Amino acid sequence: NAGxxxxxxxxxxxxxxxxxxxxxxxxxxxxxxWYRQDPGMGLRLIYYSASEGTTDKGEVPNGYNVSRLNKRExxxxxxxxxxxxxxxxxxxxxxxxxxxxxxxxxGPGTRLTVL
Amino acid sequence: GNSVTQMEGxxxxxxxxxxxxxxxxxxxxxPSLFWYVQYPGEGLQLLLKxxxxxxxxxxxxxxxxxxxxxTSFHLEKGSVQVSDSAVYxxxxxxxxxxxxxxxxxxxxxxxxxxxx
Numbered sequence: 001n002a003g004x005x006x007x008x009x010x011x012x013x014x015x016x017x018x019x020x021x022x023x024x025x026x027x028x029x030x031x032x033x034w035y036r037q038d039p040g041m042g043l044r045l046i047y048y049s050a051s052e053g054t055t056d057k058g059e060v061p062n063g064y065n066v067s068r069l070n071k072r073e074x075x076x077x078x079x080x081x082x083x084x085x086x087x088x089x090x091x092x093x094x095x096x097x098x099x100x101x102x103x104x105x106x107g108p109g110t111r112l113t114v115l
Numbered sequence: 116g117n118s119v120t121q122m123e124g125x126x127x128x129x130x131x132x133x134x135x136x137x138x139x140x141x142x143x144x145x146p147s148l149f150w151y152v153q154y155p156g157e158g159l160q161l162l163l164k165x166x167x168x169x170x171x172x173x174x175x176x177x178x179x180x181x182x183x184x185x186t187s188f189h190l191e192k193g194s195v196q197v198s199d200s201a202v203y204x205x206x207x208x209x210x211x212x213x214x215x216x217x218x219x220x221x222x223x224x225x226x227x228x229x230x231x
Contacts, residue, residue, distance in 0.1 A: 004158075033218070033219075040223055040224075041223055042119075042204060042221035042222050042223045042224050043159070043204070043219075043221045044221075045218060045219070048218060090158055090159065092159075103149075103161045103164070104159075104161070104219060106159040106160070107158050108157060108158045109157075109158050
């Protein structure tokens with residue numbers, strides 16, 4: 001049981017390049033999330049997927065797109081990377097039980113630098 | 116909208132000292148409250164949670180009580196260890212009608228360093 005896995009662990013891009021961050025979970029969770037972590041700002045939600053087949057914008061969606069490929073996988077794409085997207089990106093997942101929030105399980109993160 | 120405010124850090128303590136990290140929140144309705152911990156180079160792990168007013172969450176010697184009257188969820192530990200050195204995040208999750216999507220709003224994090 002690996003929990004939440006993310007690839008790659010580290011990435012360096014040049015401005016304008018594109019890339020996709022991969023995330024997978026093996027806990028049969030319905031909901032998945034992408035966050036970015038910047039110094040002094042905590043974690044901010046980029047996009048989330050409440051269930052397979054649905055995605056919604058979070059707090060900071062500009063410059064990103066997502067795909068919920070199936071129940072296990074939720075990818076984050078940067079179409080044209082900018083230096084402002086230098087950050088640590090975390091994927092998370094949680095189960096859903098109606099009316100009650102559940103624990104989110106986090107992956108180890110991807111450290112992205114855009115030059 | 117929802118927001119979480121944590122005490123400014125970093126916090127530096129000697130081993131066996133008492134720890135308090137303050138957390139206050141703004142939210143509509145009845146949020147659930149969480150403390151997450153991030154050890155160096157790792158992702159976040161849930162430390163404890165409380166889902167209704169006056170609930171006390173506890174784990175690994177850490178405690179926090181959901182105080183609705185003061186909109187607070189302060190983290191405490193009676194005797195810290197070097198291994199407690201980490202970044203601590205307070206967070207809240209709101210409910211939407213009868214279904215929660217579990218979205219979390221985080222505070223900015225507090226860096227704790229414990230010296231031997």
